[in-house]
Amino acid sequence: MRSPTVGVADTSQITAAPGGLLGRLGGLMADRARWVFGFWLIVAIALGAAAPSVFDSLAGAGWQANGSESVQTREVAQAHFGGNSAAAVQVVIHSGTVTMDSPRTQRLITDISGILQQDNRFGAIVAPVPGQTVSRDGHTGILLAGANASTDDMVAAVTDIGPKLKALSTDGFEIYPTGASALWSDFNKANHEAMMKAEMFSWPVTLAIMVLAFGSLVAAGLPLLLTLTGLVASAGGLVLLNHLTPISVWAMNFAMMFALALGIDYALFLVSRFRDAMRKSGDARAAVAETMDTAGKAVLLSGLTVLISLSAVLIVPAPAVRTMAVGIMFAVSFVLLSTLTLLPATLGKLGRKVDAVSLPHVARQPHRSPRFAAWGELQQRRPWPFAIAALAVLIGLSIPVFGLKVAMPSISVVPEDAAVRQGYELVQREFGTGAPGMxxxxxxxxxxxxxxxxxxxxxxxxxxxxxxxxxxxxxxxxxxxxxxxxxxxxxxxxxxxxxxxxxxxxxxxxGAAAENLDLQAALNHYLPIIVGVILALGFLLLLVALQAPLIAVLGTVVSLLSTAAAFGVAKLVFQDGHGAGLLGFTPQGFLDGWGPVFFFAMIFAIAMDYTVFLLATAKEHYERSGDPSVAHVDGVAHSGRVIAAAAAVMVAVFFTFALADPLPPKEMGIILGVAVLLDAVLIRLILLPVLLRLTGHAAWWSPRWLRKVLPDISFAH
Missing domain, CATH: 3.30.70 (Alpha-Beta Plaits)
Structure with missing residues (x-):
């Protein structure tokens, strides 16, 4: 058994201890607070100037499998057939009173052609051709506008000409732009509006939870301020990065949601630890150093885990999927950097003022929660019932995942009043069921x-x-x-x-339908590779952080279990339609194709986030006491409230997206929200602590040769 080390309750040791690299970094940030504030002010102003244009600047397409046969077909069509490719725009013209050969219709076709010819992003214009692009009754025709630009530029082109075409829909004529470019234009617009509404709703909900968790308006406002700083910087950075390579507009949507949740998590963990250190020492600089030397390591390792998990998605040869991962990684990097630099500087300046404008109960909130300590002690006495109950629920929810079906979204994910959907349904009615998927x-x-x-x-x-x-x-x-x-x-x-x-x-x-099918095939092909890479990298990071093979394996496996359970719930809800009426959607009979690849990386990253918080805290107490029981109980007692509060924030953020009308944000909100709920309650607060209890010293054992190979990382200050 390892001999216990000096506890942090000895305040003289806190002040004198040199600490590790992060502890010294925290002290430096506190000492150089003005320089840190100045640096972030410059970053926020410089990158923030570009931030307002982020949604107009980013790309709208990229949903393709690079190198696939469908992309090759599009490239040949675009180069040699006047742009008559899958990216071309079909303008559907319909009249219930006159036919396509009437003078009125011909004048309208001339007007539409004139609008299109004024935009050099459109190639050859082909008027409706009888027998091919004119319906049998002559009342519906399709004007073809070739693609003379990239798929991203074509999506933007449809967005630009949409109002002009709508203005011509008078005197009994209906005009609808259709095709893949029009679909992505309306799809991105509908989802962006829904996600922005959800974001605006989630901020006040998040602030309310933070105030209850911290008991202080100042402490609660810090995470939101830091996260907002990171988001502004990342938004501007993505605009600049977009000049080098097209970045999907979805990258910012996902980045805003994910960085908000993680940024609050990280700040919650650090601020909670800082307040405890301040109560014991009264020295703001020493408290910052202790916070960074302990909780700071967990935050850094958690951030690296998130970045590593998302980096695995980059192997998918689909620009939209890759850039969504890049967008989140970009935002998380800025949030992580601000958490490790700006937050310590701010805490060092605030000192005891971090509890300013407090609620009455704030002084009664010790860092070691008596309730979570009692919870850990109960698990010490009765480990098996907890383990069996948690496993039964998780395995039961995981079973449906074996029947999960995936496909690229159907036209039903676009609002019924969207021009592309109205045109799509009109083409099907007049030309045949398969006409939109030529x-x-x-x-x-x-x-x-x-x-x-x-x-x-x-x-x-x-x-x-x-x-x-x-x-x-x-x-x-x-x-x-x-x-x-x-x-x-x-x-x-x-x-x-x-x-x-x-x-x-x-x-x-x-063709457009073939591009969707090729992308789905690529996603299916790379899914097991991505899962394997993420699991391997997640295990290696835990092994390096904890220096203990068994708990690194267990931490990785239980994270996979919560991920499987979340997808099992996704199958029941979005494929089978359970709860569809309550959530306000019509099930497609499958989950959108990017879900397994992208959501797996995101869910696993979040799961590992909580794993690092819990196990780093438990290891800190094991290093001090050498007693696995103390490590288990104190690990839960010191991290339980933080994990519960962080999970509440994440669930609130994610579930607000379930209120969106379009299906993709709804899928994202439900899947991620359920994943966090299951992971926090069943894994981090029940199953993983029970596994620490059952494995005892073996959880923290490491062979001598491995300790020599791995870097020396300690969580005790």
Whole structure:
């Protein structure tokens, strides 16, 4: 058994102890507070100047699998067929009184063409063609505007011309831009508005929880102020980064939500520890040093865990997915940096004033919670009932995950009054169920007729247009194949696979629906790789931090268990529709395709966040006492209130997104909120502490050779 070290209750030791690197950093920040404030003021002003334009500057597309056959098809179509690719815009024109060949309609088509030709992002303009893009009754036509820019620029182009086209929808005419670019334009707009509303609602809720948790307006306001500073800096940074490489607008949406939750977590952990150190020593600088030397290490390791988990997503060859991960990593990095520099400087200046404007109960809140200490002691006496109950719930909720289905979102995720959805439904009604999901086939001219014959013979294909030679004489031909099913129908994948298998060599099949299917295939392919990488890196980080193989394994496994349970709940809600009426949505019969890859990384990062907080605190007390029982009880007693408060904040932030009308933010809010709730209650406050009780000294044992290899990290101050 290791001999106990000097406890922090000895205030002379606190002041004199040199501390570790982070302790010295904290002391330096407190001593140089004005320089720190000046640095962050400059950063906030410099990057903040660009922050207001973040949502207008960031990219709107990128939902593709780079290198896939569908992307290759789009590139050929865009280069050789006047931009008639999956990124092209189809403008649907409908009148209940006149036909497409009437003078009124022809004047309208001329007006629409004029608007499009004024924007150099649009390529060749093709008016509705009878027999191809004019309905049988002649009352509906589709004008094609080729793509003469990147997919991101085409989404922005649709956003820009939308009001102009809407202004022409008079005198009995309906005009709707449709196609993939229009879909992402309306999709991003609807989701951005919903997420902004949820963010605005979550801030006051968060502040209320923080005031109750800290008992002081000053202490409660610090995390929000620091998080806001980090978010402003990251927003401006993303605008600048967007000039180097397109960054998805979703990156900022996710970054705002995730950084708010994590920033409050980190500040909560540090401020709570600082207040305890101040009560014992009365020396603000010494309290900052102790806080950074103990809780600061846990925050740093937690932040690294989040960044490592999200970095695994970067291997997916989809720009939108990658840049969402980059956006969150960017925001978390700024929040982490402000937590480790600006917060210690602020705490050093505030000292006892951190409890200013306190609620009556604040003085009665010791860092070691008597209630959570009693909870830990109860687990010491009755470990097995707690372990069995927690495992039963988690495993029971995890079982449905084996029936989880994923697919790219259907048109139903766009609001019913969105122009793209109205145009989509009109095209289906007038041209056929599969018309919005036309498969584009490009082939070398010598095999063009053979490719057309193969397409016509493919089961599930309703119609194939005649091959048309490329106008630039490049030797390519193009044809369009209309499937018999809706683009989101599960059989669409089988139809596309069969067609691609049978097409002659050199022929390519793509289109908007094919791009979605190729992206889903890439996400499915990389999911097990990402899971493996995240688990391995998470284990290694815990091993380095805790110097104990067994507890590192257990911490990783239980985090995986809470993640599986969250996805099990997602299957029950979003695939099977349980609670759909209460939450106000119509289930698609599947989870949106990016969910497993992206949400797994986010959930696991959050789970490991709490794991580090709990186990770092337990290890600190084990280093002091050498007693695993003390480590267990005091680990829960000192971190339980912080974990509960942090979880309450995260659940509040995430569940506000469940109130959104569009489905993707609702999925995100429910899945992440449930994950945090399950993880905090069943894992961090029950199962993991019980595992510490059951494993005893073995939890903290490490072979001598491993201790020599790993860096020496201690959490005791």
């Amino acid at each position: 498969v584009q086939i490009v082939a070398p001219a010598p095999v063009g007729e053979q490719a057309a014959a193969v397409a016509r013979a493919t089961e599930g294909i309703a119609m194939v247009t005649p091959p048309q030679a490329a106008p630039d004489g490049s030797g390519w031909v193009m044809m369009q194949a209309m499937p018999k099913v809706d683009p989101s129908d599960p059989s669409m994948g089988t139809i596309l696979d069969t067609l691609r298998h049978d097409l002659p060599e050199g022929a390519l099949a793509g």
